[in-house]
Amino acid sequence: MPLPxxxxxxPPTDPCVQxxxxDWDxxxxxxxxxxxxxxxxxxxxEAVDRPSQYRGGVVGKVARWFWGNPTPEGEKRDKLHVPLxxxxxxxxxxxxxxxxxKLLAPEGASEVTQKALDSLMEDGLQPTLLEAGEICAALGGAYLRVVWDDDASDRPWIDTVAADRAVPEFRYGRLVAVTFWTVLESEGRTDNRVFRHLERHERGRIYHGLYExxxxxxxxxxxxxxxxxxxPLAAEVDAQGGLDTGAPDHLTAAYVPNVRPARAWRHIPSAAYWGQSDFQGIEGLMDAIDETYSSWMRDIQNGKGRIVVPQSMLETFGPGQGAAWNEERRVYTGLNMLAQTTSPIEVIQFEIRVAEHRDTCQALMEQAVRQAGYSAGSFGESDGQPVTATEVKARNRRSLGTAGRKGLYWIPxxxxxxxxxxAVLAGFRFRVSGLDLEQPQVELQDGISEGPTExxxxxxxxxxxxAASRETLVRMLHPEWDDIRVRQEVDAILGEASRGAVADQAPAGPEGGVQEAGSPRDQISAAR
Structure with a gap:
């Protein structure tokens, strides 16, 4: 049995990778x-160990993180997080x-194959890819796997698994096997025991195991x-804990790296072929953004108007009852004033450094998204003015370049x-006949489309x-049309053009109309 x-x-992953x-999670x-x-x-x-902030080593390094400074006991946490x-x-x-x-069957494939691919898209593949795309960018990679459950559907579908819930096995950069694991909930359990479900995918086989x-x-x-x-799996697996997928030549799981190489652990053999997260290297910038926004909020809190008056002007709870302090209070007393001033009431209003904090946050965000491979315009709001697709692409050139690079990993x-x-559909489990098991073609669509005028x-x-045929122009204007609709439109355009050409070449009659062939005037002209 391949399972442990x-x-x-x-997990049996290098501690550095874990x-x-x-952190990225x-x-x-x-x-x-x-x-x-x-x-x-x-x-x-704890914060009482102040010398840790001034010495080297792990303790000192962690202490310098904004989020590494714990909130003192008895105080409210005033740290603000920006979900960048x-x-x-x-x-x-x-x-x-x-x-x-677009999922397109290979040229010459049967119509059944294309219908199966269309059914896969209609069954929710796009939302699955959107989910996998987020996980891939955050954790450096994502897995896609074929799953089925007779109680949920009569057909298989594609699911996604995060990179921190899988143990892959690569051979020269190609995935040859992977073990997914899930922590199962144990209701009413008070000890530290954990139940895990391991699911190992190999070519043509899936193994299941339960561990305590x-x-x-x-x-x-x-x-x-x-x-x-x-x-429910106990009745399906064999003596080795595995079951046949019905696709002996195919691995029912695929790994998509975010980008390669992973700079953080390219020297670690077990993780050399893993992808790199978009967050790698910008953790300090995101930490600084949170610190800057938290400082900005403290300025706002400190900048609330306060009024200081003598004790005699405030109401108390009575002799022996004490007094209470409210941070949202607008009138404060700090001293029993000994000397009478010009006015017994003093207004205190601290400065709120809006421009300084805003500029710092903007600079940090621009640097963070640039290091992640994106244009700052991809994260800003437009001013409401209409822009063309060409202008949008120019503003987001770096983001589109990064998306194109990632697409090179997503397409295969x-x-x-x-x-x-x-292959699973055509296997003994579902027995769908007429399917061609050649690699389908995948086309990622451009999310920035040109307008009708452009x-x-x-x-x-x-x-x-x-420089282009009628068919090419029609496909350009209507990319959503199928071949039949495009051919009908081309025939209609050519038909209108031919009728217009005939009308232009016909001779004009005496009143400017079209003269019919074989008229008396033509016969007289011919006789002369």
Missing amino acids: QNDIAW AALA AWYSSDPDRLEASYTGRGYR AGDIARTSSELLFAEPP GSTTSLGAIRPLADHPQTA GIADISNAYL LATTAELLNRAE
Whole structure:
């Protein structure tokens, strides 16, 4: 059985890789609690240990992170988080899959094959790709796998798995096997025992295993029937814990790296072929953005107008009852004034450094998105003025270049998993006949489309230069049309053009009308 038989550390990933994935996941989650836990849980001691901020080593380095400075006990956390990481991941996904990709059967393939690919798209492949695109940008890679469940659907579909829930096996940069793992919920359990479901994909086979261990250990293998979430699989697997997929020549999982090489761990053999996250190298910038915004908010809090008056002008709770302090209070008393001033009431209004904070935040954000491979215009709001597609592409040139680079990894990944999907459909599980099991073609669509005026101008210039056929121009103006609709439009255009040419060549009659052939005037002219 390819799954582990003995207790081992889990996940079996290099600690450096695990730490980086945990950090990127915390930034992607946009959860301040997770960010604080991620950066304060690695060696930084409580704030009373001030010397840690001035010495070297791990403790000193972590202490200098804004999110590594824990909130003192008894105080409210005043740290503000800007979800820039989530915005970067979402933008990356939308640049790739805002428009649904095209899955085209190979030339000469049967109509059944194209219908199966169309059904795959209609079954929710685009939302799955949008989800996978976000995860891929955040964690450096994402997996696509073919799944099926008779209780959920009568056909298989494609699912996505995050990079931090998989243990891949590469051979010369190609994925040959992968083990996905899921932590199963254990209701009412108060100890530290953890149940994990392992699902290993090999060519033509999928293995399932249930393990009972701890948060850091895989533990011992258990029968699948011991947990309600894996119990249905017990009747499907064989003595080795595996089942045939019906596609013996295909791996029912595909890995899509975000970008390669991964600068952070290209020297680590077990992670050399992993992808690089968009967050790699900009964690410090995102930390500084949060610190700057938090400082800005503190200026606003401190800049609230306050009025200082003598104690005698304030109401108390009575003798022996004390007094209460409210930070939102508009009138304060700080001293029992000994000397009478010109006015017993003093107004205090601190300066709010709006421009300084705004400029700093803007500079940090522009640097962060540029290092991530995007244009600043991809993250800013427009001024409401209409712009052409050419202007949009010019403003977002860096973002479109990054999307094009990522598309070089997504196209073969989508093609591989689509081919595996067709193979599973044609296998003994679903028995769909007439399918061609050749690699389908994948075309990613441009999310920035030109308007009718731009398209018409381009078509006119190409037609005037005789640089494109009628069919090419029709396809340019109507990319959503199929071949039949395009041919009908071309025939209609050529028919109208031929009728116009005949009308222009006909001789004019005495009243400016068209003279019919064989008229008496023609006969007289011919006799002369």
